[in-house]
Amino acid sequence: MTTPFQVVLCSCPDKGTAKAIAEKVLRAGLAACVNIGALSTSIYWWDDHLHSDDEVMLAIKTSQEHLEALFAMVQTAHPYEVAELIALPITAGSEAYLNWLKEVTS
Numbered sequence: 001m002t003t004p005f006q007v008v009l010c011s012c013p014d015k016g017t018a019k020a021i022a023e024k025v026l027r028a029g030l031a032a033c034v035n036i037g038a039l040s041t042s043i044y045w046w047d048d049h050l051h052s053d054d055e056v057m058l059a060i061k062t063s064q065e066h067l068e069a070l071f072a073m074v075q076t077a078h079p080y081e082v083a084e085l086i087a088l089p090i091t092a093g094s095e096a097y098l099n100w101l102k103e104v105t106s
Contacts, residue, residue, distance in 0.1 A: 005090040005101050006067060008060040010074055010083060011042060018056040021077050025060060030070040032104035035059040061090075063105040 008031075012018035015036065022034035037057040044051055062070055071085050090098075 003090050003093065003098055004064045005093075005098065005105075006062055006064055006087045007090060008058075008062060008067070008070060008074075009086045009088070010058040010060060010078075011055040012058060013053070013055060013079060015039070015056050017079060018058055021074055022058060022060075024077055025062075025070055025073055028069075028073060029105070030066045030073060031060045031062045032101045033061045061101060063101070066105060 010021070012021060018036045022031075022036060025031045026034060035058070037059070039054050039056055042053055042055045060070065067087055074085060075083050093101075
């Protein structure tokens with residue numbers, strides 16, 4: 001089953017930034033719900049060096065039609081030079097939840 005919905009993952013440097021971005025995309029109508037995860041440690045390569053930083057992960061539920069505008073808004077609001085924006089298709093979900101997602105993102 002394919003749905004027209006996506007979960008977008010986006011790491012943020014702290015909870016304040018995560019909350020600001022979440023509220024921005026929700027107020028713009030580009031998402032139905034944003035989960036702000038707990039603080040975690042990200043280990044990654046950047047500028048030929050291994051880095052380790054605490055980050056907060058966003059899980060943004062949206063529709064396929066809003067992806068381009070959502071990415072643009074997050075990239076503008078995000079403090080990182082390269083914001084992590086990864087869209088994963090929602091292939092199945094409860095009918096009630098998917099109907100709600102459709103209603104809120106339409």
